[in-house]
Amino acid sequence: MKRFILVTLFLSFFGFSSALAYDAPNSLPYTVGTYTYDNYVEFYSDFFQSIRRVYYEGYRNVAYMPPDYSYFCISAPLYDSEVWGRIEDNGYALCSKVNITYDIHSSQDIVNREGSGQYPCGENNSGDCSIFRSADIIPDKTLSITRSPEAGGGVKITPPLGLPYYYCGIGSYMDCEFDVDYNAQVTLEAQHNEGYAFSHWEINSQTMGDTDGEIPITMSEDKDVAAVFARTFQDTVGNFDVTTGDECVIYVRNETGIIYDACHGEASDCFEQAQAAGYATGSEPRESAIIVFDRVPNTALAVGHVGIVISNNGDYVTMHDSNWVGYHTIGNHTELVGENGYNIKGYIYFTPHQ
Incomplete structure (x- = not known):
């Protein structure tokens, strides 16, 4: 996985401000060996006389214990200068005294410890404790x-x-x-x-x-x-170059260059075939689109028909095709389609946006 790094200097340009967001030294989630930590807290420890950086796993709120203790409490079995952490089945509570006059940064809200028990605020502050410091580290x-x-x-x-x-x-x-x-x-x-x-x-x-x-x-x-x-297939209107008529499906393929898998066999099937092949389709007539007529049993449209739209005026569509005006004959004609005319499956578009 690639990582885009934004240096802190430029955070405000992208909607951050130093008062609202802070970059942890390592982006979250952070993996060390076989352990992955999804939370982070940073504070100054009077005991260590240094900034402590704590990565931990889970969603237990980091608790601030007012007013005389000033403790953060998390579970942390791993301990070194940069990474502490918590293993789900082998964790123990570690409380480190925090000097609250220094900057404190956390990926979770730091809550005031209110109530009794080891974790009175609960996971994700389900105990509704008041907020001491809002989270200012947001995972990638x-x-x-x-x-x-x-x-x-x-x-x-x-x-x-x-x-x-x-x-x-x-x-x-x-x-x-x-x-x-x-x-x-x-x-x-x-x-x-x-x-x-x-x-x-x-x-x-x-x-x-x-x-x-x-x-x-x-x-x-x-x-x-x-x-x-x-x-896509060819935008053919104004540039028809096939002069030999044939079955309507064969003629449309030759004229437009639409692939065989998108229009073969019975003409009415071309609509679904084109969709499966990845062409854009729809119900509105567009210039150079392929119009697909539905089947009409026991008529000349028993297997449907396909042609190339030249223009339309409402439901009247003018098309260029073969095998309509005459057997294996190429020609133009205008037909009423839709509710008051021929049923059509729809249109296959030569490009998704015309």
Whole structure:
């Protein structure tokens, strides 16, 4: 996993301020050997006459014991100059006296110890103790990038502070997962491969409205980002060059270059085949889209029909095709489709955005 590092000097530029956020020496979660710690507290110890840095596992609140004790209490079986910690099944309480006149930094709220018992405030302050110091260390957020389909293209990643670019699925580069400072901004740019076009972004399973291929991401939470691409075929209106008629499906493939897997067999099946092959589809007519007629049993449309949309006026669609105006004959015609006309499956678009 890649790690974007923001130096403290620049935190305020990305929505931080020194009063609100603090970078721990090692980003959270922090792994030492076989142990992974997800919390951190830093304070000045009168006993050690130095700053103590404590990494620990779990969500037990660090407790401040007023007014005469000034203790932080966490479980900590490992002890050295940088890393203490807690093993779930082998931990013990360690209280270290804290000089509260020095800066105190914590990944959890430090609560006033209120009530009786060893841990009166409970996990995540379920005991509703009052807050002595609010958390100012926020764990890194994970940015995960996928491409759908992977053959469609890749993503260029511009991290904070203008650091070198990263690439997910571009060339031989597969840098697709990163740890990013909380609230830092990363810019993503989709780059499509030949035969594809960028369609849209999906962030945490939500479809975004950005369609130009570039989007800024603010890392306020873990984010799974998918760059969605669609296959393309030729924009043929105004440039029809096939002069020999054939079955409608064969003619449309020859004229547009849509792949065989996306339109073969009975014409009515082309709509689902195109969707499965990764083309953009919809219900609105667009110039150069492929119109797919539904089956009408015991008629000339028993297997459906396909043609290329030239234009439309409401539900009246003018198309260019073969095998409608005459057997294996290429021509133009206008038909009423929809509720008051021919039933259609929908349209296959030559590019996702026209």
